[in-house]
Amino acid sequence: MPPSSEIQFSSAELLDRNFVNYKPRLAFDGDTVDAWRDWRTQLLPELREQLGPFPDEAFPLNPRIVSTEAYDRCTIYKVIYYSRAEVAIPAYLSIPKGVTTKTPAVLCIHGHVPGGKASVISGNGQFGAPYGRDLAEQGVITLCPDNAGMGERAHPSGGCDFLWRRLNYLGYDLTGYRVYDLMRGVDYLQSLPEVDERQIGIAGLSGGCWLGIVHAALDERVRAAVLSGYFTTFAQTSWFGHCICHHPKGIGELCELPDIAGLIAPRPIFVEWGTGDVSRPVHPAFEMAQRIYRAANAGDQITLQEFDAGHLFSGEQSLPWLIQTLSRK
Template identity: 35%
Template sequence: MLNPDEYFVQLYSDLNKTSDHARVQPWRERKADVRTKLLASLGDFPRGLSELNPVVGEKIDKGDHYLERVIYTTDVNLQIAAFVLIPKGLTGRAPAVLAWHGHGYGSREIVGLRPDGTTDDDPPGIHQHFALHLVRRGMIVIAPEIIGFGDRRLSVDRGKDPKKNSSCVALTSRLLLYGKTLAGLRIYEAIRSVDYVLTRADVDPNRIGSMGFSGGGLIASLSSALDERIQATVLCAFTSSFSGSILAMNHCIDNYLPSILPFAELPELIGLIAPRALFVESGREDPLFPVASVQEAVAKLKEIYHSEGLASNLEVDLFPGKHEVSGRLSYDWLARQLKA
């Protein structure tokens, strides 16, 4: 047999045998160690926190909300552009949600804009313009452009179709040489995005949420796991196991965390969010995150939330659909959690 398929099956099988002892320990005894191993896997975060120095552009009236574009600094020579959607009629500080897009043309895809910035009046794609649904429920929404997509691609990629081309592979390759990972840089920038949100006079610092779709689900899940300022999280089309999804088929390189499997499976990393509020939604026909893998992960998450004494803080919706945002229950759930 010349193909290496069985080799990787054996690797996972051997891993289960060698790590069984650690994983049968009570979750609350393992939790701190899993968090430490996750941080190590993500790589070397920037050490000197730069000033955010936010620059806010024009506020545009979009009918039922206002739209701003803001740029803030996350590290030396590294800036994020984000859309900020603000409900009309606010009378005081409001809850805020960080909204993380998946693979596609970037943050414009979730705020109802085409790649050129014009209004997208066509039926929404798999992202469902989900930031619009959140702002219409009374939440301020911050939609950062994830590094590697849209305006934040490498210069060599900027002339290519943003719907089909990202800089994920090139960024990952370069970062590895410095002991860093693309996932780690994105999580760091997500945490810095929380820092920015908390500078806004219109945001209630005690009502911060996060929602991510697909690759944005990785960012929402792991940033929420590591940053307890985030009180409620929605994961769309991401929650699964490594064995049932990331290892079972080709995924973007940004999903792979070095050396993490000997210490934790994906639902345990997501479980670091517990006991804070978590909503998992996934399509029953999603080919990238198969429903059997989702159900396996949900079962583990239920164990974790039960051990934390707050089983009711985990909610799940397996909806009839494919790899897409649903929101049929999650939008209102998030609004309730943040008292919008």
């Protein structure tokens, strides 16, 4: 036994010493369609299990419009619908002016900000383009709900941490809990007569990017995704900090974050990253996901735009890409 002065007592530092050789159990490690298919068949149900439990039956949405604001290019409704029994979701539904036919729709997932849904409708530019409103003004229906623990769904005692404690106590995962709400958002969009139910996309910044990756992986109704500002690895983020809501229990034993993005293949994704956003690096996550897309014979369905800015949603290339992708029949 070494002298006590040389013994390492810090638990976290001990883990760090072994982490360099760490490899998740179901990290993708192939290059053929068969390897991709086999891997996906294993990872998808395990991921779903890890993020659950999910309700067996969908609770009636019971949607209601509570206010209406008309603007030049779109009308913004404040709506409420139910995700689970007694779980009401407040959201902004934006319908472009003059919509007469079935129209593509985008679920706009807000980032890790206290203001929640307001940031994607009336943002002050701090987090870049207010994509919920920009898309609606360009002819796409958008739905911007509050994520659990944020916006109107926050608690005076705190957001993620406080909610995480209570959900964890009851055996729920906060990411899975939020992603289920997003799935119900798609249910709501598909219930609207104006929405083309086959042309639904998602867009998300930061925490909304993380949730969007998981949502699109689990929900095949998501046809295309813009993923901005959190297309990274757990090893470069969760290992060092970031919010507890970004890493479900045991997720690193199962897979890396780009593996989850790879589950979206062959559906198209557009990744954005500001090169100044150094605490959420897109490399090597993008290349890891790209390898999965290539194995799935969908290498042309994953795109990266890097731009000269920090942690914000650009939209310069991604929003036209999303509109075009969802307009294709």
